Amino acid sequence: MEKFTTLTATAAPFPQRNVDTDTIIRIERCTGTPKAELGKYAFEMARYLPGGAENPEFVLNQPRYRGAQILVCGEFFGTGSSREMAVWALAGMGIRCLIAPSFGQIFQGNCFQNGVLPITLPPASVAALMRQASAPGAGSFTVDLERQAVNGDIRFEIGARRKQMLLEGLDEIDLTLALEPKIAAFQDADRTRRPWIYGCTRS
Amino acid sequence: MAGRTLFDKVWDEHVIEDLGDGVQLLHVDRHLLNELSGHRGQLEIAKRGLAMRNPELSIGTLDHVVSTAPGRRGGPAPWADRMIEIFRAESRRAGVAVHDFGDDGQGIVHVIGPELGFTLPGVLLVCGDSHTCTHGALGALAWGIGTSELTHVLATQTLVQQKPRTMRVRFDGAVPRGVGAKDMILALIGKIGTAGGMGYAVEYAGEAIRALDLEGRMTVCNLSIELGAKIGMIAPDAKTFEYAKGRRYAPEGPQWNQALAHWQTLPSDADARFDAEHTLDCATLAPQITWGTSPEDVIGVDAIVPDAKPEALAYMGLAPGRPIAGTKVDRVFIGSCTNARLSDLRAAARIVRGRRVAAHVKAWVVPGSTRVKREAQAEGLDEVFRAAGFEWREPGCSMCVGANGDLVAPLERCVSTSNRNFVGRQGPQARTHLASPASAAAAAIAGEIADVRSF
Known part of the structure; x- marks a missing residue:
């Protein structure tokens, strides 16, 4: 997984509430599109006009927000489907950090699996950052994961384990494989305690 | 000691290791695979050179990309047929039973899991689909996962999770004629919003829930994710046990009795405390x-x-x-x-x-x-x-x-x-x-x- 340490980048305002993962990436793009190509389909219904030309009104098509790597989002961003392609599509268009009052829970977990940092802040802080990102001549935002701070003085909370995994780019499967003896011991004891769990599909 | 909730009891008995900071390594008892999310995870572990750890704790079926036209034989287009073929081949290689066309067990993952007795009270069940919360209707602890977590389950039969808070929603009263499970849960979502259950494992309780049959309970739990909750559960009762008994993958004989005795201990204790509570009056509900x-x-x-x-x-x-x-x-x-x-x-x-x-x-x-x-x-x-x-x-x-x-x-x-x-x-x-x-x-x-x- 790609590490996340500090990020200084353009932040784009994305104030819509309840942005669902169907909106972030359409189902047709989840069935066969290679991961590396998903970026161009992120937000496709809003981002392109019928016929395929860019919609100039879509925020990430505006010259000042092109190449934004931070999205300041409305409440409950990433609600809905578990499709991890939503995170792959965002990452594919360069987004590395999302700031919102709240996130869809499965989506939020998927972000952490892909080196994308979802930051939860109180609504008032997000609103202030939204105004800042929208202001004419807004400069870059800086996100410092080690210090858990946005733009120097806005502190955010993150679990210690998730923080370490992002900072070091650790792979969760590798970490769990190292716990194999514990998994084996759990199953051994559990086979006595709950025998009906095991071997049910063997005919 | 305060009483424990259904959620706490089922969660706690799946903890393999406490990883600190509220994060725990959990055992996955049941993994449902479909061709769309499943094949991607299968390709991913193959790429890593890993094998499926417990294929016998998984079953597969075809649901998302299959044609539903009368007389169908596969997908609606060649890309779908290719995906189905990869899924069949990888499942065969790993030793996962696939409920394919022509098998009674082919169908939507969240319909066939309970139908086959693969979903049981008290199991921890996951699937690469957000509506996996459906299985909570039997008192299972179940939620949807993305591709990375799905790959993690294939390789390790575990998941690393942060324990959510608990919420109980009581549906009081008897529903009027023309009103059913779908109306009950939609009304709740309308009342507390799509973020109302965010960060919670929700237990549905009350007279109107007890009155529902298992299929109605599945409809209620299915829409937990639309309430913002990954997990929705209903305490197993006599209706649940009767539903599960005799199904294809359900335990039999002495194991059934042992399982039943265990399942009867799962409902929330009378003095269990929840982090949040809501109620909904069903007696006046309209469709x-x-x-x-x-x-x-x-x-x-x-x-x-x-x-x-x-x-x-x-x-x-x-x-x-x-x-x-x-x-x-x-x-x-x-x-x-x-x-x-x-x-x-x-x-x-x-x-x-x-x-x-x-x-x-x-x-x-x-x-x-x-x-x-x-x-x-x-x-x-x-x-x-x-x-x-x-x-x-x-x-x-x-x-x-x-x-x-x-x-x-x-x-x-x-x-x-x-x-x-x-x-x-x-x-x-x-x-x-x-x-x-x-x-x-x-x-x-x-x-x-x-x-x-x-x-």
Whole structure:
């Protein structure tokens, strides 16, 4: 997984509430599109006009927000489907950090699996950052994961384990494989305690 | 010591290792695989040079990308056939039983899991699909996962999770005629919002929940994710045990007795405390229908369209201040993991019997599984639907998500028994109204959104 340490980048305002993962990436793009190509389909219904030309009104098509790597989002961003392609599509268009009052829970977990940092802040802080990102001549935002701070003085909370995994780019499967003896011991004891769990599909 | 909740009891007995900071390594008892999310995880572990750790704790089926056209033999297009082939081949290689075409167990993952007795009280079950919360209806701890976590489960039979807080929702009173499980849960989402359950594992309780059969309970738990909660559960009771008994993968003999004794200890203790509580009075509930582009945009079918969310109203082509009933519809879809079980089809057929679908409406029934289809046909329900002008199709996810190309055309209005009315969910510019199977049937007959209580 790609590490996340500090990020200084353009932040784009994305104030819509309840942005669902169907909106972030359409189902047709989840069935066969290679991961590396998903970026161009992120937000496709809003981002392109019928016929395929860019919609100039879509925020990430505006010259000042092109190449934004931070999205300041409305409440409950990433609600809905578990499709991890939503995170792959965002990452594919360069987004590395999302700031919102709240996130869809499965989506939020998927972000952490892909080196994308979802930051939860109180609504008032997000609103202030939204105004800042929208202001004419807004400069870059800086996100410092080690210090858990946005733009120097806005502190955010993150679990210690998730923080370490992002900072070091650790792979969760590798970490769990190292716990194999514990998994084996759990199953051994559990086979006595709950025998009906095991071997049910063997005919 | 304070009493423990159903959720706490099931969670705690799956903890392999405490990783600190509220994060725990949990054992996965049951993993359901479908061709769409499953094949990607299978390819991913192959790329890593890993094998599936416990193939015997998984089963697979085909649901998302299969054609649902009568007489179908595969996907709707070559790309789908290729995906199905990869899924079959990788499953065979790993030793996972796949419930394929022609097998009673082929169907929507969240329909077949309980039907096969693969889903049981107290199991920790996951699947690469957000509606995995459905399985909580049996007292299972179940939630949906993305590709990375799915790959983690294939490789390790575990998941690393942060323990959520607990919420209890009590549904009080008895539901009136014409109102059912779908209306109960939609009304709750309307009341507390799509973020109302965020960060919680929700337990549904109360008189109206106890009165539901298991299929109705599955409908309630299915929409937990639309409440913002990954997990929804209902305490197992005599109805649950009766439902599970004798099913294909359910325990038998002495193991059944041992399991039953264990399951009876699972319901929340009387003095268990929840981090949040809500109640909903069901006695005055009307049939529910959504008007906007989020499941929280919901009203009684006898109410007027609210003056709110102008973008949603514009997308839906609705004017505020007018009754929602009488809105002309083009499509009706009865199907999905929310509402495609036998009891759902019976409820719809009761409305349809002896009537005709309005001439301008194209109406579909897509049974949730091959078993549901077979049992419905044995009762003659297919004939009831066909005689009225419905299309009777093959089992799959179909028009709920459109992964197989079953779509509503742009600007068409569809009353759907599915779970999401998001912008573009059933197709670009498609307008979705979520409702119960009975309400959807009423809309098909009337040709417009209609109050099923007048049928």
